[in-house]
Amino acid sequence: MGLTLAEKIISRRLGETVRAEDIVVVPVDLLLAHEGTGPLALDRFSALERTRPATQTLFFSDHAAPAPRRELANVQKRLRTFAEEGGARFYPPGEGICHQIVAEQWARPGQIILGADSHTCTAGALAAFATGMGSTDIAVAMALGETWLRIPPTIRVEVEGPLPPMVMAKDVILHVIGLLGADGANYQALEFGGSTVAAMSVEERMTLCNMAVEAGAKTGLCASDEQTRQFLAERGRAEDYLPLAPDPDAVYERRVELHAPSLSPQVAFPHFVDNVRPVEEAGDVPIDQVFIGTCTNGRLSDLRMAAHILRGRQVHPGVRLLVCPASREVYLAALQEGWLQIFIEAGGLILPPGCGACVGVHQGILADGERCLSTQNRNFQGRMGNPEAEIYLASPATAAATAVRGRITDPREFL
Amino acid sequence: MERILRGKIWRFGDGISTDHIIPGRYYHLRGNLQALAEHALEDADPEFARSAQPGDFVVAGKNFGQGSSREHAALVLKERGIAAVIASSFARIFFRNAVNVGLMPIICDTGGFETGDEIEVDLVEGRVRNLTRNLERTFRPLPPVMRAILESGGLVPHVLRYGGFRWPDTP
Numbered sequence: 001m002g003l004t005l006a007e008k009i010i011s012r013r014l015g016e017t018v019r020a021e022d023i024v025v026v027p028v029d030l031l032l033a034h035e036g037t038g039p040l041a042l043d044r045f046s047a048l049e050r051t052r053p054a055t056q057t058l059f060f061s062d063h064a065a066p067a068p069r070r071e072l073a074n075v076q077k078r079l080r081t082f083a084e085e086g087g088a089r090f091y092p093p094g095e096g097i098c099h100q101i102v103a104e105q106w107a108r109p110g111q112i113i114l115g116a117d118s119h120t121c122t123a124g125a126l127a128a129f130a131t132g133m134g135s136t137d138i139a140v141a142m143a144l145g146e147t148w149l150r151i152p153p154t155i156r157v158e159v160e161g162p163l164p165p166m167v168m169a170k171d172v173i174l175h176v177i178g179l180l181g182a183d184g185a186n187y188q189a190l191e192f193g194g195s196t197v198a199a200m201s202v203e204e205r206m207t208l209c210n211m212a213v214e215a216g217a218k219t220g221l222c223a224s225d226e227q228t229r230q231f232l233a234e235r236g237r238a239e240d241y242l243p244l245a246p247d248p249d250a251v252y253e254r255r256v257e258l259h260a261p262s263l264s265p266q267v268a269f270p271h272f273v274d275n276v277r278p279v280e281e282a283g284d285v286p287i288d289q290v291f292i293g294t295c296t297n298g299r300l301s302d303l304r305m306a307a308h309i310l311r312g313r314q315v316h317p318g319v320r321l322l323v324c325p326a327s328r329e330v331y332l333a334a335l336q337e338g339w340l341q342i343f344i345e346a347g348g349l350i351l352p353p354g355c356g357a358c359v360g361v362h363q364g365i366l367a368d369g370e371r372c373l374s375t376q377n378r379n380f381q382g383r384m385g386n387p388e389a390e391i392y393l394a395s396p397a398t399a400a401a402t403a404v405r406g407r408i409t410d411p412r413e414f415l
Numbered sequence: 416m417e418r419i420l421r422g423k424i425w426r427f428g429d430g431i432s433t434d435h436i437i438p439g440r441y442y443h444l445r446g447n448l449q450a451l452a453e454h455a456l457e458d459a460d461p462e463f464a465r466s467a468q469p470g471d472f473v474v475a476g477k478n479f480g481q482g483s484s485r486e487h488a489a490l491v492l493k494e495r496g497i498a499a500v501i502a503s504s505f506a507r508i509f510f511r512n513a514v515n516v517g518l519m520p521i522i523c524d525t526g527g528f529e530t531g532d533e534i535e536v537d538l539v540e541g542r543v544r545n546l547t548r549n550l551e552r553t554f555r556p557l558p559p560v561m562r563a564i565l566e567s568g569g570l571v572p573h574v575l576r577y578g579g580f581r582w583p584d585t586p
Contacts, residue, residue, distance in 0.1 A: 075445075148580045
């Protein structure tokens, strides 16, 4: 009986075969937290009477960067000081979103990664077992270098065939969440495969894995392959590559099969991520703000797609377009390739790399009654700072098309 | 831990997210738990934020606590003195966070429960009795590892006490 990717990674790390439902104590390779969850982790770490983490720990200033308020500036200073005293690595405002930097600089196949942020599962795109937990779990892992886990049963998501033009990884994952429901993968892992996923770049796979948690999953995973090797090699990390794939006779809780060529752009309507419909059925929805960015869709290929649609066009006069590169690396590349100029000329506004708008902390808070179409992963009531506003989720292509027309628009009109 | 808990309930629906429990607009208050807790669940029911009393229960439908990993979502309910959170199902991270901070999560059918009902929870027998409506529900005990953590009062006291994770049949 073969192993799923989740079972394989954890078995490999433990040096013994473990299977779904087993409860194990596992070593942890990488820990992360940010200014929203890191301070509480440090409180707990002190309560545990520890000073130096047992595992590589990263602290990020990304959720409120640069600091919009004194309280948050102080919190960032606290994380920085802890790091300077040798306890961790600190990424200051401007470096980017934690999950993007983890993928660019740290994650590698076979690792076990815990983050005090629910979208830590993004690193599953590199065949790492990565999952979000609370601050206390992170502090305990900092102290002990290990955590306890229930090995999740896996739902295999098999996607076959080429994606149609203007249909993106985001549309695949929104469709999957619509099928499974917001708790359809609770306590389970989502493993993405099939020819469509094999053809995807690591950037696109990150979009899939990022949103695994929106179906309740503990993690999202993709096998590592030539794409993974290339992603790592481009960042001077070729030696981090390790090929890891599920066994052909792995036992799955369930299989979901998708035919990519028949997929349309998808939109999640307020106030739930699983409230998904194809863009053809969106109806006439005027939009006040379009946000392109986040750990879901703030990467170079996302900005490239949006710029392709916005090139030579203007943002609709009723729309604010906010664009936020996910990291300094993405920012620089988008600048060099000319995408940022296209956004600015179209009437858009570039935000510094970070999470602020998506989490409703600062930079892009909505007015009462406003509607935002965003490339982020969550549209819960109040998410973007105002419970009287509505959030629609879609791909960067749909976002750019919507920015031009001022209402939810099928990007295939721009083919 | 008391065996029998008794109190009044606050009823919430399905899919209550961590953005409902403690929204991002109060991000800057995370270092001040008491101030943060004043806003607990205010977007879902402003009356709860104003009037919930220690010993009350939060009762909800499916997938309570979905979304963010913010442990503050469990902490603000604990800070308000909530005796237990009872839901038909929980999102994974919230459930684990609740146990870690010593807030009891209970999974049982909550259909028919309404705000203001008096309930009695027997933690040993795994029973929730709605005294107002004469309803009775049963629930399964937590897995041994979570029971051990909760019995220690949360994960930090647990680790301080045992030097690591300990439960009957620890691997």
